[in-house]
Amino acid sequence: MTAPTAAGVPAGHLARALDAPTVVDAFELTADVCAELPALRTTGGEVHTWAQYRAAARGCAAGLARLGLRAGDTIGLLLGNRPEFHVLDAAAMTLGVTTCSFHLTSCDEELRRLVADSRAAVLVCAETERGRAERLLGECPGLRELVLVGETDGLAALLDPGAAMPRRHRPRPQDPLTVVYTSGTSGPPKGVELSHAAVRAAGHAFLARVPLPAGARLVSYLPMAHIAERCASHYLPMVLGADVTCCEAPDRLFEVMPRVRPHWLFSVPRIWEKLHVRLLTELDRAPAEFRYGALRALELGEALSAGKHGVTDEYRRLEQSHLAPVRALLGLDAARFVHVGAAPVREETMRFLCALGLPMGEIWGMTELCAAACVTVPGAHRPGWIGPPLPEVEVRTASDGEVLVRGRTVMAGYRGRPRETAAAFGPQGWLRTGDLGELDADGSLRITGRKKDLIVTGYGKNLAPARIEARVAAEEPLIDQICVIGDGRPYLVALVTLSTMGEGNAADRVERVRTGLARANRRLSRPERVLRFAVVDEDWTPPSGLVTPTLKPRRRQILARYRDLVDDLYAGGGLTPREDGDGGSDED
CATH class of the missing domain: 3.40.50.12780 (ANL, N-terminal domain)
Structure with missing residues (x-):
């Protein structure tokens, strides 16, 4: 092309x-x-x-x-x-x-x-x-x-x-x-x-x-x-x-974009997740007729992205009258490509962005691969799948599911670390990425977890926390960050931080999380279910040392910071998911 x-x-x-x-x-x-x-x-x-x-x-x-x-x-x-x-x-x-x-x-x-x-x-x-x-x-x-x-x-x-x-x-x-x-x-x-x-x-x-x-017009943020x-x-x-327009801070992105109207935008998932919550909050304040049309268009768009047929004509009509103005307001009306990457993205977030009418795609890669190895083919995004390898990049999976990559984009090595460099490469120059995944028949990649993050429970079950966290967070937009814990333990617990967006008092917000956890548990296998959790009243930001600059959890640091709270959860403290018929007690 x-x-x-x-x-x-x-x-x-x-x-x-x-x-x-x-x-x-x-x-x-x-x-x-x-x-x-x-x-x-x-x-x-x-x-x-x-x-x-x-x-x-x-x-x-x-x-x-x-x-x-x-x-x-x-x-x-x-x-x-x-x-x-x-x-x-x-x-x-x-x-x-x-x-x-x-x-x-x-x-x-x-x-x-x-x-x-x-x-x-x-x-x-x-x-x-x-x-x-x-x-x-x-x-x-x-x-x-x-x-x-x-x-x-x-x-x-x-x-x-x-x-x-x-x-x-x-x-x-x-x-x-x-x-x-x-x-x-x-x-x-x-x-x-x-x-x-x-x-x-x-x-x-x-x-x-x-x-x-x-x-091309781009924003650096x-x-x-x-x-x-x-x-x-x-x-x-x-x-x-x-x-290139230089935007001093990520939180100014949506202020700057309408002036730039970029042709391409790459973002980490948290930016889009916050936009999702913010946009729904703003629509609640919009005139009733426009709000109804926009929400209906988003509903139809999400149905289309999930494979439902028979709603295309109504979606196209409402998309032009109600979603095109939203894209223009955001500064994304000139975007030819919009990509998400650098951290796991929720399927619900991608369905929302596709429904909004954005030309969405996903990127998977890592620093050792010059950022990108697999990228969605334009116009061919499938929820849950990233896309096939880039030209001249080879991707395969090892017997344990680890994703291996080979090609000219691979790093020279780790500075001053010959042992770590040697350990990163397998036979025939394949880079061990540390990510777990699977490949589809067309070569598209799905990431299922991180090899070093695997939780091995006290019953010997190997669980990928990122998958569980994505499932839970998808059920309740109030959840800003979540870290699932359970290595060597009989069951899983979670630490949760809440978004500042959204309405309701503290008790109501906690009840929403309990209900969301219960919904998520019903879609998880029994060993994957979170049985107790605590809401942490602290922002997990990069300066705190608890998340990376791209807002991925630093699990060892989180566990060290909240060790006493985690021990209390396993001693019967904290909160439990709200099951059907639960009148609000903290205990099952």
């Missing part, structure tokens, strides 16, 4: 950029042919053309060279979503310097460990992070320089108009481009080294499946330390000549 070209981008540019041997070559080619087209924007209205982007990157490269950075060194970036991130990353790669981005939400202890582990010689951060950065400068032996990005003067600390440009470094395809740390759900985060060749191959394969237009965001809004645009 040939991707269309946006106005202003020369015909044939995309093919030439995809053939570039390294990401640096693609960047230079795109900056040449798209010089006067917009490359980076701020939410405040600032616009930087591709020519300005490259000029700023060259100026910063000179500044970094004056700090003593050379090919093979590493620079750390502790920055949010702002044009300066893109400029600095591009500057570093033109010098042959490896970039490593860190999450702003990391606690001080974890940040100190990652900066030291990455071998960063220079750390760049915003003025607001100055205190933390100065402490790191004193605590990390290999870190020798700190560069501050000002709130008003930006990169002035690196730019010297009179400075000579450094000699251009020409990287080889196998040279490291970036180090990206894993999320740390099953142990300490590891630094994944990705080469120019791997990132280039990933972009080529993804665009073969998802034909984004050259010059997830942390740049996340491999999916780095590829989606930083490396891919260097091929596409895309127009």
Whole structure:
């Protein structure tokens, strides 16, 4: 399939950029042919053309060279979503310097460990992070320089108009481009080294499946330390000549999107789950006639996605009159592709988004695979299934159900961890992903759990908690986060946090959770049922250390934090699911 070209981008540019041997070559080619087209924007209205982007990157490269950075060194970036991130990353790669981005939400202890582990010689951060950065400068032996990005003067600390440009470094395809740390759900985060060749191959394969237009409008809003965001809004645009708006925080996404009207949007499931709840809440306040039509359209759309026939004509009529205005209000009326990934997504969420009329798909991958390995074929999404492997990516399952992947998009290895690197690969170069799954006849992948997350109960039953958690959360939108526990125990219990959205007093909200758990249990096997639970009055956010930056639970940390509460649940405390005829007692 040939991707269309946006106005202003020369015909044939995309093919030439995809053939570039390294990401640096693609960047230079795109900056040449798209010089006067917009490359980076701020939410405040600032616009930087591709020519300005490259000029700023060259100026910063000179500044970094004056700090003593050379090919093979590493620079750390502790920055949010702002044009300066893109400029600095591009500057570093033109010098042959490896970039490593860190999450702003990391606690001080974890940040100190990652900066030291990455071998960063220079750390760049915003003025607001100055205190933390100065402490790191004193605590990390290999870190020798700190560069501050000002709130008003930006990169002035690196730019010297009179400075000579450094000699251009020409990287080889196998040279490291970036180090990206894993999320740390099953142990300490590891630094994944990705080469120019791997990132280039990933972009080529993804665009073969998802034909984004050259010059596409995109929003950058997830942390740049996340491999999916780095590829989606930083490396891919260097091929596409895309127009990227930098959104400072994920919670501003739906404020920014109507101004951008992106052609493609990638998101983690929690963003869409919160939108689902928010949209239903807003519809409750809408005029009765519009509310009825919109809710009826969503009901019909969900029925269609579930395979029901005979409602297509009514859905199409109501979709145009009641859902098209909603998509325009959200800023998604120009979206050609919308993808969910980075964490398990509930089938109910996907059915809702399809019913809303969005061109939905799923992405499965991991940091070690340059973000994507299996992607939905456009227009062919099936609930519960992600899609077949990308071109030139091989996927199979081992005898125990572990998903194995092989291809040019696979990492070079874990930085400074030869044993872990060797253990990650099996015979013939197959990467052990740690995910459990199954393949359909057409090659589509379904993820069923995480190998290291398996719960082995006291009766020897092997259970995948992610599947159980998804089933429970699907039954009650009030559930914000849930962690199922039961390793070595006679039955399962759960810890639950509640969404701030929704109405009702505390007691009513808890009763809704009890009822939702009971409904979920009826759809689970007996060993999978949650018999007791507790509502936790604490937000599970990345700074708490209880979830990853993509909001996946860190199970060991959760169990350590709430060990006494879990013991109390197994001693008969907490709450139980509300069964039919239950008058509200906590006991069965």
